[in-house]
Amino acid sequence: MKEYEALxxxxxxxxxxxxxxxxxADFWGDHLNRKFTVDYHKGAGLTPAFLFVQKLINxxxxxxxxxIINAMRSEIALRNKDKMLxxxxxxxxxx
Numbered sequence: 779m780k781e782y783e784a785l786x787x788x789x790x791x792x793x794x795x796x797x798x799x800x801x802x803a804d805f806w807g808d809h810l811n812r813k814f815t816v817d818y819h820k821g822a823g824l825t826p827a828f829l830f831v832q833k834l835i836n837x838x839x840x841x842x843x844x845x846i847i848n849a850m851r852s853e854i855a856l857r858n859k860d861k862m863l864x865x866x867x868x869x870x871x872x873x
Contacts, residue, residue: 792849795841799849802831803857814857816850 803814806827817824828850835841 792845795835795845795849796852798835799831799846799853802827802834803850803853806830814850814854816847816854818847818851 806812806814812827814827815825816828828846831850832843832846835846
């Protein structure tokens with residue numbers, strides 16, 4: 779095994795997947811100005827954002843799609859909750 783290949787052999791944890799998803803969502807929204815979405819119908823992530831994250835993660839180590847989908851769903855839910863709280867704070871401050 780070549781030295782650089784040995785460096786790529788790693789155990790990607792759920793936390794690692796969540797971190798990659800979080801930073802990917804930042805990049806996807808902030809730099810590409812696109813909506814970070816996942817369509818998890820029938821266990822398939824059918825959106826460009828999912829395919830982007832899948833390709834990025836699978837370059838490091840092959841990870842099951844359901845793990846990526848779960849991390850994306852969690853990140854999207856967290857962002858939606860934060861957005862609702864920010865909107866509520868703005869609305870409350872205007873009253």
